[in-house]
Amino acid sequence: MVVIDRPLYLKKLDAWKDRDVIKVITGVRRCGKSTLMTLWKQRLIDEYGIDPSSIVHINLELLENEPLLEYHRLYGEILHRLDSSAGRRYVLLDEIQNVPDFQKTLDGLQARGDMDIYVTGSNATLLSGTLATLISGRYVEIAMTPLSFAEYMGAAPVQSKTPQRAWSEYLHDGALPATLALAGDESLLHDYLDGILSTVLFKDVAARLGLSNMAALETITRYMFDNIGNLTNPKAIANAMTSSGTKISAPTVSNYLEGLAAAFIFYPVQRYDIKGKRALRQERKYYAVDLGMRRVLCSGNVRDTGRLLENVVFFELMRREGEVYVGQSAGGEIDFVTNGATGRRYYQVSESVHDPNTLERELSSLRAIRDNYPKMLITLDDERPVSHEGIRQIYALDWLLETRS
Numbered sequence: 441m442v443v444i445d446r447p448l449y450l451k452k453l454d455a456w457k458d459r460d461v462i463k464v465i466t467g468v469r470r471c472g473k474s475t476l477m478t479l480w481k482q483r484l485i486d487e488y489g490i491d492p493s494s495i496v497h498i499n500l501e502l503l504e505n506e507p508l509l510e511y512h513r514l515y516g517e518i519l520h521r522l523d524s525s526a527g528r529r530y531v532l533l534d535e536i537q538n539v540p541d542f543q544k545t546l547d548g549l550q551a552r553g554d555m556d557i558y559v560t561g562s563n564a565t566l567l568s569g570t571l572a573t574l575i576s577g578r579y580v581e582i583a584m585t586p587l588s589f590a591e592y593m594g595a596a597p598v599q600s601k602t603p604q605r606a607w608s609e610y611l612h613d614g615a616l617p618a619t620l621a622l623a624g625d626e627s628l629l630h631d632y633l634d635g636i637l638s639t640v641l642f643k644d645v646a647a648r649l650g651l652s653n654m655a656a657l658e659t660i661t662r663y664m665f666d667n668i669g670n671l672t673n674p675k676a677i678a679n680a681m682t683s684s685g686t687k688i689s690a691p692t693v694s695n696y697l698e699g700l701a702a703a704f705i706f707y708p709v710q711r712y713d714i715k716g717k718r719a720l721r722q723e724r725k726y727y728a729v730d731l732g733m734r735r736v737l738c739s740g741n742v743r744d745t746g747r748l749l750e751n752v753v754f755f756e757l758m759r760r761e762g763e764v765y766v767g768q769s770a771g772g773e774i775d776f777v778t779n780g781a782t783g784r785r786y787y788q789v790s791e792s793v794h795d796p797n798t799l800e801r802e803l804s805s806l807r808a809i810r811d812n813y814p815k816m817l818i819t820l821d822d823e824r825p826v827s828h829e830g831i832r833q834i835y836a837l838d839w840l841l842e843t844r845s
Contacts, residue, residue, distance in 0.1 A: 444587065444595045444617050446476050448759060452582050453480050457488070458528065458556050460578070462546055465560040467584035468704035468729045469644070470636050472617050473560035474499060474534045476584065480558065484530055494525040499534040509538055511545040518549065533559045550578065563644050564702040585755055586615035586730055589840040595620055603837045604822075610752075611742050614732020633736045637661075637705075644703035649695060658737075659686050660696050664706055664726055665734040669747045671711070671723040671766070697726075704729050709754065712765035712777050714809060725766050727754045745820070746791035749836055750775060753789050753818055756840060761785070771808020784813040791820050793833070806831050 449465070453476075456463050465473050481497050484490040496518050498505055508514045514533075522529045531549060536542045536559040549555050587595070592615055593606045613619045613629060616636065622629045641657055651657055663681060674693040681688050700706045706726045728734045731748055735741065742748070757764045757778055767774025767786060776787040788806055793799035806815045807829070817833040825834045 443475055443479065444472065444591065444620075446472060446479065446584075446591065448588075449476050449582060449584055450479060450483060453483075453558070456580060456582075460550075462550060462579040463558045463582060464579050465558065465582045465584055466564060466704070467560075467562070468586070469562045469640055470616050470618060471584055471586045471704075471729075473562075473584055474501075475617065477532045477534055477558065477560060481530075481532055490528075490530060491525065494522065494527065495530045495532065496521045497532040497534075500538045501535045509540070511539055511541045514539055514542070515545045515548050518545075527554070529555045531555050531557045533557075535560060535562060537561045537563050562640075562703070563648065564704065583758075585759065587617055588615075588756060588759060589752065589837070590842075592620070593841060597623065603841065607837055608742075611731055611745065611748050612735065614730040614735070616730055616732065619732060629732070630736055630740075633730075633732045637733045637737060640703050640705060645696075645699040645705075648702070649699045651696075651699070656686065656688060656692075657696060657699075660688070660693060661700060661705065662737050664697075664700065665728055665738050667726070668728050668734070669725055669750045671725055673723045676723075701726075705733075707754070707758070709764060709766050711768045714767050714769040714774065714777065727751045729755075746789075749791055749818075749820060750789045752840070753787065753836070757787065769805070769809055772805040774805055774809070784811075786813060786815045788815075788817045789819075789836075790817065793817065793819050794821060799828075803828050803831060 453463065465476060467473055477497060481495055484495060485492055498508065498514075498518070500509065500514075508517055518531055522531075536546075539545065546557060546559065549557055589607070589610055592610050593601075593603065595617075596606050596609070597620070609623055613623055614633060616633070618632065619629060622632055641654070641661065645651070646654060646657055659681065660677070663677065674697065675690040677697075678688050678690040678693045681693075697706070697708070701708055706728060709725045709727065711723065728751060731751065754764060754776065757776055761778035761780030763779060765777045765779075767777040774786050775789045778785045778787070786806055786809060788802045790798060790802050793802055802817055806817070809815070815831045817828070817831055818836050818839055819833065820836050822835055822837075825832060825838075827833070
């Protein structure tokens with residue numbers, strides 16, 4: 441198995457090492473969380489000089505660890521493995537949500553005061569309810585996504601080394617790390633992505649929400665994949681699905697959307713009133729965590745490349761800036777607004793602005809914003825960066841591959 445380095449997330453773990461909070465790494469299944477834990481364990485040994493006997497790493501998805509899927513046994517096994525070690529100990533647990541009442545194990549370990557705890561989970565609900573109450577203020581979430589384009593480009597086989605070729609495969613195959621080894625074998629790739637999606641829908645959505653109608657869940661998932669980047673709400677989705685032959689209520693749609701978001705299949709994005717400087721509660725946009733799964737479920741073809749670009753830009757902004765909003769102003773919609781550590785920024789995304797009317801439409805929304813925060817237009821036009829009265833237009837692949845400290 442090829443291990444792909446994930447420097448962004450390792451840097452975050454470096455920053456939180458030995459701080460008295462539980463590090464909770466979340467993300468969709470197979471996005472690389474377990475590999476990150478393996479990389480982090482090796483980093484603890486190689487760069488921090490931690491004795492391997494002071495580290496316990498348990499993957500709770502492996503069959504041999506099934507006897508540990510009970511919080512008392514898991515707690516006892518960890519203490520047993522670390523019994524001979526002294527000083528600071530390090531506990532790494534993969535897919536912790538498989539253990540009922542796992543929060544009791546974590547609380548007991550943290551209460552000892554000599555353990556640095558890292559866990560991964562494939563469902564956002566592990567940070568709600570009992571866990572949030574029990575360890576409130578004592579955990580930090582590190583949200584992990586599949587490979588960025590830069591990571592994908594760096595790990596791609598030799599024949600995919602040109603940015604344009606890698607971009608085409610990135611949109612077709614998706615960004616789950618294992619797909620790199622399957623590139624070029626359409627049958628294996630389809631089966632792998634279909635299997636991951638089926639597992640997520642069954643285990644992480646239907647089972648946790650107590651859903652019995654898998655056909656309806658698959659239908660709404662397909663609908664949402666088809667409508668990435670469109671402003672919508674549960675009532676509008678219910679009406680559209682009902683008119684196309686699948687009768688469903690708005691509350692049911694809302695329940696399904698919450699489950700899909702909790703399983704990290706879709707990421708909802710709120711609208712942001714730029715003038716009023718507040719989030720709006722009405723319609724939202726949804727973006728898909730993996731475009732390969734979208735292609736497999738919907739049509740088998742790469743299409744709507746402009747919206748796919750917008751989807752990729754959203755996740756890149758989330759990695760770089762944290763929270764991302766859809767902007768709303770008197771001058772129209774702004775694709776993305778961020779409020780990261782460096783301040784507010786505005787982004788418009790367009791597949792091409794070679795048409796003067798398209799260029800003017802994209803620029804006019806940005807020009808209508810009367811402040812001095814940076815404004816950027818990201819396109820797939822392979823041209824040198826240009827400034828439109830302070831609005832920076834840049835080639836998307838250059839921007840995605842920018843080196844950042």
